[in-house]
Amino acid sequence: MLLTSTFLLLAIFIISAVIILPRILPKHSLPLPPGPPKLPLIGNVHQIPTKDEHITFLQWSKQYASDVVCATVFGQPLVVLNSKEAVMDLMERRAPIYAARPRMVMCGELVGIGGSVALTADMNRHRHFRRLLTAALNPRASQDYWPSQMKESREMMVRLLDDPTMLEDHIKRTVVAVIFLVCHGYQIRSNDDYYIWLGNKVMQNFAKAAAPGAWLVDFLPFLRFIPAWVPGAGFQKIAAEWRQEWFDLLEKPINMVKANMAAGTAKPSFSSRLLEANAAGARDKKEDDLIMWASGSLYSAGADTSVSAIHSFYLEMLLHPEIQAKAQAELDRVVGKDRMPTFDDMALLPYCGAIVKEVFRRRPVAPLAIPHTSREDDTYKGFTIPKGSMVMGNIYALNMDPTVFGKPEEFNPERYLAPTGEPQNPAGINRDIGSWCFGFGRRLCPGENIAEASLYMAVVNTLWGFNIKYSLDADGKPILPDMNYEQGVVSHPKDFKCDIGARTPAHEEVMRTAAAEYAGM
Numbered sequence: 001m002l003l004t005s006t007f008l009l010l011a012i013f014i015i016s017a018v019i020i021l022p023r024i025l026p027k028h029s030l031p032l033p034p035g036p037p038k039l040p041l042i043g044n045v046h047q048i049p050t051k052d053e054h055i056t057f058l059q060w061s062k063q064y065a066s067d068v069v070c071a072t073v074f075g076q077p078l079v080v081l082n083s084k085e086a087v088m089d090l091m092e093r094r095a096p097i098y099a100a101r102p103r104m105v106m107c108g109e110l111v112g113i114g115g116s117v118a119l120t121a122d123m124n125r126h127r128h129f130r131r132l133l134t135a136a137l138n139p140r141a142s143q144d145y146w147p148s149q150m151k152e153s154r155e156m157m158v159r160l161l162d163d164p165t166m167l168e169d170h171i172k173r174t175v176v177a178v179i180f181l182v183c184h185g186y187q188i189r190s191n192d193d194y195y196i197w198l199g200n201k202v203m204q205n206f207a208k209a210a211a212p213g214a215w216l217v218d219f220l221p222f223l224r225f226i227p228a229w230v231p232g233a234g235f236q237k238i239a240a241e242w243r244q245e246w247f248d249l250l251e252k253p254i255n256m257v258k259a260n261m262a263a264g265t266a267k268p269s270f271s272s273r274l275l276e277a278n279a280a281g282a283r284d285k286k287e288d289d290l291i292m293w294a295s296g297s298l299y300s301a302g303a304d305t306s307v308s309a310i311h312s313f314y315l316e317m318l319l320h321p322e323i324q325a326k327a328q329a330e331l332d333r334v335v336g337k338d339r340m341p342t343f344d345d346m347a348l349l350p351y352c353g354a355i356v357k358e359v360f361r362r363r364p365v366a367p368l369a370i371p372h373t374s375r376e377d378d379t380y381k382g383f384t385i386p387k388g389s390m391v392m393g394n395i396y397a398l399n400m401d402p403t404v405f406g407k408p409e410e411f412n413p414e415r416y417l418a419p420t421g422e423p424q425n426p427a428g429i430n431r432d433i434g435s436w437c438f439g440f441g442r443r444l445c446p447g448e449n450i451a452e453a454s455l456y457m458a459v460v461n462t463l464w465g466f467n468i469k470y471s472l473d474a475d476g477k478p479i480l481p482d483m484n485y486e487q488g489v490v491s492h493p494k495d496f497k498c499d500i501g502a503r504t505p506a507h508e509e510v511m512r513t514a515a516a517e518y519a520g521m
């Protein structure tokens with residue numbers, strides 16, 4: 001009976017869509033950008049893969065000889081920009097049209113993350129957020145977080161010495177600890193800390209809730225009204241659980257900061273600085289609420305992404321012992337063997353810096369960024385892009401452009417070095433970081449400086465102190481990693497086995513001594 005009513009609802013929707021949609025949809029004189037042939041109503045639903053969409057979209061771009069391609073999903077155009085030119089023309093030069101976010105029913109509305117910086121479609125709210133973020137995350141301000149990043153990274157090296165088999169867990173703990181220090185001045189002290197659990201849980205929830213194409217309710221928003229007890233509406237129960245966890249992450253830490261501020265014990269952090277500035281005038285509750293959302297947003301957008309990049313670094317080093325050796329030669333020359341690297345060494349370690357850039361390029365953390373949407377009907381290169389289209393910049397396509405990055409499949413840090421060994425981006429790149437891994441236009445990642453510093457610390461500390469080698473199976477053969485990445489908004493290397501050991505006992509001793517200096521902090 002219940003099922004019958006769900007199907008009835010679905011049938012009414014489909015019939016209405018078939019009859020009414022063609023009448024109400026605006027007629028455009030220019031065609032949509034090219035793409036695979038569409039079926040009535042469902043469009044290209046059956047052709048959009050659930051895995052490696054970025055690769056399929058780049059293939060379509062070649063197949064249809066157009067850097068801009070289009071699929072439709074239940075009448076909604078999904079436009080993919082596969083070249084730097086198209087991304088610059090639309091997302092940068094026509095930013096007012098392309099800066100908004102599309103509706104994401106599961107992640108945004110049901111789980112409740114829609115009010116965050118990364119997902120908000122309200123451009124006034126977004127502008128306000130970006131002002132707060134620019135103040136706290138600009139290149140100068142980001143350096144205030146370097147001591148926390150160095151401390152957490154050094155402590156991770158000791159955890160690696162103690163248990164090298166738990167690489168992924170160590171990375172997650174380190175990233176969560178850095179973000180909690182940056183956002184709330186809160187020091188995570190043990191693996192049992194509630195915020196490690198909550199942070200990791202929200203990270204997983206977000207990745208699943210925002211996974212493109214994973215939830216029917218994203219395409220048929222009326223399904224959000226179906227109560228959780230209706231068979232087939234299990235997504236409602238999941239969403240309710242994830243929503244509670246998201247709001248716990250938003251509210252609990254900021255309440256803790258407020259309590260610490262009242263007691264005079266708060267450590268300076270992103271949220272304490274902003275709350276203090278707000279308290280300096282007449283306290284504005286609405287502003288306090290935005291500060292809470294802004295700091296929660298740093299977590300939701302900054303944690304999983306950083307974990308992926310650092311994990312990819314270890315994977316690439318496993319595959320490239322010759323690159324480890326070159327970086328170690330640089331580190332030995334510049335830093336020596338008696339101390340660990342610091343941020344002061346950065347300018348003198350161009351090869352390590354090039355590894356950071358190459359990880360971001362070759363293993364784009366969010367290969368399709370986060371979808372943007374068009375706020376007006378637009379035309380481009382003889383095609384129409386209707387208002388409300390989902391528009392994606394294909395970071396993967398840009399980072400793998402062979403006209404910019406020769407032999408793009410190769411992991412080759414030297415592409416970021418001049419023949420003299422000085423840092424140098426390939427011609428045509430207008431990003432300091434050397435690729436498009438941080439997205440586009442007004443939605444460009446505001447955490448770029450923090451992310452780069454976290455990866456830099458992981459690179460220099462790990463390569464200074466460790467060798468990363470293949471683990472061997474029972475027959476003494478190397479265990480090769482599975483190179484298929486796990487997909488979602490954020491793509492991750494599958495967990496892999498490797499053998500991580502200190503380069504020498506002297507290196508181990510220096511790492512332990514360096515981390516011990518932070519004991520009790």
Ligand code: HEM
Binds near residue numbers: 298
């Ligand atoms: C490896 C690390 C990271 C990568 C590769 C990365 C990449 C991205 C990308 C591709 C976007 C979407 C851009 C677009 O829609 O065009 C984004 C958005 C965002 N990132 Fe990052 N990110 C990283 C780390 C961080 C960190 C550490 C933070 C915070 C401290 C952060 C905060 C944000 C926020 C708040 C947004 C939403 C921006 C908006 O919609 O206006 N990210 N990031």
